[in-house]
Amino acid sequence: MVNHRRNSHIRNPLICNRKPSFLSITAYVILLFALSIFVFILYSKDILEDEQNKPLPVLEKLKPDQLGDDQLWEASFSHGLHPCVKPTSKYKAAQVWDRYITVRSNGGLNQMRAGIADMVAVARIMNATLVIPQLDKSSFWQDTSTFSDIFDELHFIKTLQQDVRVVKELPKELQDVPRVRKHFTSWSGMSYYEEMTQLWKDHQLIHVAKSDSRLANNDLPLDIQRLRCRALYHALRFSPSINGLGKKLVERLRSHAERYIALHLRYEKDMLSFTGCTYGLTDAESEELRIMRENTNHWKIKNINSTEQRIGGFCPLTPKEVGVFLQALGYPPSTLIYIAAGEIYGGNAHLAELTSRFPNVVFKEMLATEEELKSFSKHASQTAALDYIISIESDVFIPSHSGNMARAVEGHRRFLGHRKTITPDRKRLVEIFDRLEAGQLEENSVSHLVRQMHKNRQGALRKRGGAPSGIKGRARFRLEESFYQNPYSECICRSKDTER
Structure with a gap:
């Protein structure tokens, strides 16, 4: 019907009186082409709507190594952020005091x-x-x-x-x-x-x-x-000897892989004993930790329910749980992982639960020579400083438990441009791990749940957290997020023209 009206209109001698047959054919071809484009757009729209109405999530169908590099490694939210620590115009130089x-x-x-x-x-x-x-x-x-x-x-x-x-x-x-x-x-x-x-x-x-x-x-x-x-x-710059070796170890890591994760694996004897977390340990190991806690005078809490601690999210993730977590986030088995921690409790027996999934796990002792580490031996603060440098320079930092090291590194990475830092939601992860262990979840479902749960826990710009609602008095100050964990906005600016 449309074509008939269009053709009869073209044949009108008042519109065109030269070569009507050629123009009619041309107009007819153009009209057919336009009509086919219109039908294609409608059809494509229906396809897109059908795709959008399909059950989600698409991530559930992806294999862990199918995520793009930008999703796994890049901190896309860091653009435009920079440190700003210059004093204001009201700030006066220090005076010499005899106090x-x-x-x-x-x-x-x-x-x-x-x-x-x-x-x-x-x-x-x-x-x-x-x-x-x-x-x-x-x-x-x-x-x-x-x-x-x-x-x-x-x-x-x-x-x-x-x-x-x-x-x-x-x-x-x-x-x-x-x-x-x-x-x-x-x-x-x-x-x-x-x-x-x-x-x-x-x-x-x-x-x-x-x-x-x-x-x-x-x-x-x-x-x-x-x-x-x-x-x-x-x-507070580290001493030349610490700074020098720390940079060397970072270079050696980079020579093995373009990118690496620094994992602060707090699966050490003192941490497990202090928190009373014994999940995954043998009876003998659990008893050893209990005795240690009992004999440490400045640890006030002696009797701790390990199950309640874990359910509440107060326990460090185990090496096995960290492996499942990294796998669910989408990191491939070939990922280079630096362990920023002391001696793992139980040694290879427990560490194997991580290395079976991610075999490229290294410690500072594997990167440095005995001679290089000799002067640092028996000085925990100095070796911790090496871990700190390597963690700051990593492409991704992941702490298995909150603590002074985790908070300090997170804050420093924020200060340096909000480098990617993934903080596990331990309380919710425990629920997922237990359901997986019970056969109530498939690994693909775990991947989707874990990624969704942590999409906003990767070091993006945010205001410093206050105390939980309902807390009054001086207790609220203790429960506020540490300034050194998130020095925004006082020490981090969005652009140079915002520095005050």
């Missing part, structure tokens, strides 16, 4: 690092000179390392010279002067430390017994927050 703060840093490497950064800011607030901190030598690891063994001391002093006066040791005339020993209240803000300046009326020297968690995570002036970042990410 001094000495500090005993407590905990492992990353607990001490965060505590030292806090104490730099505290010294600034209290208008005091900071003496190079003493490191913890009585912790679980019994590490005798000094500040200069782990950090570049001169670099630390020089980098902070516009912020805080830092000295290697007390002046001789003050070394025997009585000092006030102070336990500063945890997660305190500006007003608290401004009140503490009253101590200078009667004392010239304050000794801080613990350095960890001395400052609040939030509601501090921008310049104080940025000072914390300058202290942690710029001033």
Whole structure:
């Protein structure tokens, strides 16, 4: 009908009176072509709608190694983000004060690092000179390392010279002067430390017994927050020997594979004993951990229900669970995995549950020679620093449990441009693993569930988390997300023109 009207219209001599037969044929061909295009579009639309209405997910039908490199390795959300730690125009250079703060840093490497950064800011607030901190030598690891063994001391002093006066040791005339020993209240803000300046009326020297968690995570002036970042990410550089070997190990990893995952596998004896997690262990191993917990005086909780711990998501993932997790995310068996951790409890007997799925697993002892590691032996904080460097430089970082190392690396990677960091949702993963073990789920279904569950847990830009709702009083400060785990937005800007 349409064609008939179109042809009769073309034959009208008022429209065209030259070669009507040729033009009629041409118009007819054009009309047929246009009509075929129209039908094709309608048909394609129906096909697309049918595809969209098919049962989801498509990922469920993909094999683990079918995901593209960009999905597995790239942090597409990092574009436009960069560190911003410059002081504001109101910030004044440090003054020379005859009041001094000495500090005993407590905990492992990353607990001490965060505590030292806090104490730099505290010294600034209290208008005091900071003496190079003493490191913890009585912790679980019994590490005798000094500040200069782990950090570049001169670099630390020089980098902070516009912020805080830092000295290697007390002046001789003050070394025997009585000092006030102070336990500063945890997660305190500006007003608290401004009140503490009253101590200078009667004392010239304050000794801080613990350095960890001395400052609040939030509601501090921008310049104080940025000072914390300058202290942690710029001033606290590792010693030349640690930094040099760390870079060498990264280069050796890159020579084996273009990309690698740094896995912080917290399946170590002290962690399992402390958390009371015995899932997958033998009765003898479980008893050994119980005795260790019972005999460790500063661990307050002695009786722990391992099943409840695991269901609540408080246990480190086991090597087997990590293997299933990585497989479900889509990483191929050939993936190079660096284990950033100490000795795995149970050795190869438990580690084999990971290496059976991912055979390319390496430790620092496999990358470095005995001679290179000789000076680091029996110094847990120094070997932890090597793990830290390799984890920061990895293409993907995955911690099997939350802790000081996991939080510190995540925060540093955010600071450097939100490099890909996948944080397992342990509580929900346990449910999936148990259903898989019971035969209630197929591996393809596990892949889809795990990927969906973790699509928003890969280090993308987000605000720092506050305390859970309903928590009041000082308890809420303890439950806020650590500033050093996510220094956005004070120390991370979207573009250069937003730096304040």
